[in-house]
Amino acid sequence: MSVRTKAHPLEDATEPDLLEEVFDYGLPPLIRFEGPCVEHIDGKAVEFDPRSVETRDVFITDTTFRDGQQARPPYTVDQMVHIYDLMAKLGGSHGVIRQSEFFLYTKNDREALDRCRALGHKYPECTGWIRAVKGDFRLVTEAGVKETGMLTSCSDYHIFNKQKFKSRKECMESYCEVVAAAFEAGVRPRCHLEDVTRADIDGFVLPFIDRVMDMGSHVPEHLKPKIRLCDTMGFGLSFPSASLPRSIPKLIYKVNHECGVPSSRLEWHGHNDFHKVHVNGATAWIYGCDAVNATLFGFGERTGNPPLEAAIFEYIALKGRLCGVETTVITQLADYMRSIGAPIPANYPFVGRAFNVTSAGIHAGGLRQDERIYNIFDTRKLLGRPPRVNITDKSGVDGVALWVNDFLGLSGDQRVNKIKCHKVARWVMDQYEVHGRLTAISDQEMEAKLKELMPDYYEKRKKS
Amino acid sequence: MATVEERVKTVVARVLQVDRARIKDEHSFTSDLGAQSVQSVELVAAFEEEFGVELDEDAALSVQTVGGAVEFLAKVCQEQGAKT
Numbered sequence: 001m002s003v004r005t006k007a008h009p010l011e012d013a014t015e016p017d018l019l020e021e022v023f024d025y026g027l028p029p030l031i032r033f034e035g036p037c038v039e040h041i042d043g044k045a046v047e048f049d050p051r052s053v054e055t056r057d058v059f060i061t062d063t064t065f066r067d068g069q070q071a072r073p074p075y076t077v078d079q080m081v082h083i084y085d086l087m088a089k090l091g092g093s094h095g096v097i098r099q100s101e102f103f104l105y106t107k108n109d110r111e112a113l114d115r116c117r118a119l120g121h122k123y124p125e126c127t128g129w130i131r132a133v134k135g136d137f138r139l140v141t142e143a144g145v146k147e148t149g150m151l152t153s154c155s156d157y158h159i160f161n162k163q164k165f166k167s168r169k170e171c172m173e174s175y176c177e178v179v180a181a182a183f184e185a186g187v188r189p190r191c192h193l194e195d196v197t198r199a200d201i202d203g204f205v206l207p208f209i210d211r212v213m214d215m216g217s218h219v220p221e222h223l224k225p226k227i228r229l230c231d232t233m234g235f236g237l238s239f240p241s242a243s244l245p246r247s248i249p250k251l252i253y254k255v256n257h258e259c260g261v262p263s264s265r266l267e268w269h270g271h272n273d274f275h276k277v278h279v280n281g282a283t284a285w286i287y288g289c290d291a292v293n294a295t296l297f298g299f300g301e302r303t304g305n306p307p308l309e310a311a312i313f314e315y316i317a318l319k320g321r322l323c324g325v326e327t328t329v330i331t332q333l334a335d336y337m338r339s340i341g342a343p344i345p346a347n348y349p350f351v352g353r354a355f356n357v358t359s360a361g362i363h364a365g366g367l368r369q370d371e372r373i374y375n376i377f378d379t380r381k382l383l384g385r386p387p388r389v390n391i392t393d394k395s396g397v398d399g400v401a402l403w404v405n406d407f408l409g410l411s412g413d414q415r416v417n418k419i420k421c422h423k424v425a426r427w428v429m430d431q432y433e434v435h436g437r438l439t440a441i442s443d444q445e446m447e448a449k450l451k452e453l454m455p456d457y458y459e460k461r462k463k464s
Numbered sequence: 465m466a467t468v469e470e471r472v473k474t475v476v477a478r479v480l481q482v483d484r485a486r487i488k489d490e491h492s493f494t495s496d497l498g499a500q501s502v503q504s505v506e507l508v509a510a511f512e513e514e515f516g517v518e519l520d521e522d523a524a525l526s527v528q529t530v531g532g533a534v535e536f537l538a539k540v541c542q543e544q545g546a547k548t
Contacts, residue, residue: 429502
């Protein structure tokens with residue numbers, strides 16, 4: 001049986017304390033840490049200070065056109081250029097979205113890369129992606145990119161069972177040849193350690209990184225190698241005390257502090273096979289990766305990658321300010337994606353059709369009194385999407401009144417009270433109780449009823 | 465002219481579709497007379513129409529009983545100069 005160890009007397013109040021230092025309605029809820037977190041690594045207590053994220057130059061890298069395209073039919077060149085242009089606007093001039101990677105294999109890949117670069121945006125910087133084979137490196141030099149990712153798969157599943165290397169040593173030598181080729185060509189190599197959360201960390205991953213870091217010790221700063229930790233199957237764990245190879249904190253610590261890869265050259269790439277993708281990316285930021293690799297709306301191989309738009313909101317929440325990010329562009333990107341046939345589920349956070357739409361009358365009642373009660377943040381300001389109500393049998397008079405005011409564009413003292421909406425509310429209820437309707441009522445139907453049953457208000461709106 | 469009480473009971477009987485003779489002052493609109501959410505609002509709208517007044521939504525919807533409504537409407541009519 002549990003025993004109470006501390007009394008908690010009521011702190012009475014007659015005014016609400018809305019905790020606005022965290023829940024500033026004009027921003028996503030801020031993430032505040034109270035002190036360091038501790039991991040036990042190789043028998044030693046290691047402290048991480050999550051508050052460092054506020055001052056470190058953490059950022060997002062994009063792989064919408066690489067991993068994101070592996071899960072869907074190819075984008076046309078025009079589509080890629082438009083998406084890239086919007087991403088540049090979204091990430092702002094400080095480069096919150098710092099880089100975007102492109103395939104270099106087809107004529108279309110190269111044309112898209114050229115046209116995106118021709119837009120002249122400083123960010124996202126365009127980088128390449130190749131397999132770690134020397135033959136592919138020719139593509140990088142021809143494309144003239146300054147940095148390329150290269151697939152350096154590191155679990156024995158890949159080394160032996162996929163790539164058929166005879167030994168880890170042979171594999172490492174092969175990868176290092178391509179890293180050397182990158183240096184020779186004046187291109188920064190970014191080693192993508194595929195399947196790292198299922199790899200032998202001490203036996204292969206760290207020795208390989210040591211070798212790459214040694215190779216990079218003699219090259220100028222702009223060519224220093226980067227390390228991307230790829231949680232290819234979504235096995236990574238953010239939980240304290242989880243063991244390697246799945247522990248994200250331990251993995252980052254070893255690469256960061258034992259191998260000496262600086263945070264600025266360390267990146268996390270996740271997959272969503274276990275629904276952990278977003279929080280794993282944020283965990284990587286907190287424990288020392290400056291870069292989190294993401295795709296728009298999480299489109300990516302199988303279950304997808306960290307959703308870029310979620311990383312944007314996490315970034316703002318961790319930093320406590322917008323940092324030049326134009327969040328409303330997220331809505332433009334979602335509309336564009338839908339227009340080119342990329343489905344986004346209705347309940348998908350931030351951009352789904354219903355992400356801030358309530359069908360419950362009791363929630364609509366709360367929204368009507370103070371939209372902060374049931375809206376995550378000022379979605380009108382940050383996403384151009386005010387909270388809305390979906391009219392069903394559960395909407396009640398509150399829901400109908402909310403819909404009417406939303407449609408009429410009325411707020412504050414101008415709002416129509418629910419008494420004035422009673423005829424429309426009756427019509428809605430009769431749809432279900434009398435006529436046995438089983439579907440939601442569309443905005444078009446509601447507008448028609450508003451015109452019929454509240455003509456004065458409808459006309460006023462039309463005139464304004 | 466009918467009294468406030470008579471007019472209130474007539475409106476309640478019509479909107480909630482109950483026998484007027486059965487309505488008592490102490491009856492609760494919801495638990496005794498079965499008013500549901502929409503009907504509560506329809507009742508307030510019907511009172512506005514019957515008495516020619518504008519009712520404050522929160523105050524009107526917080527009235528629980530028939531007798532409470534009689535008292536509330538008499539007061540509002542007096543304040544707004546409506547005929548009772």
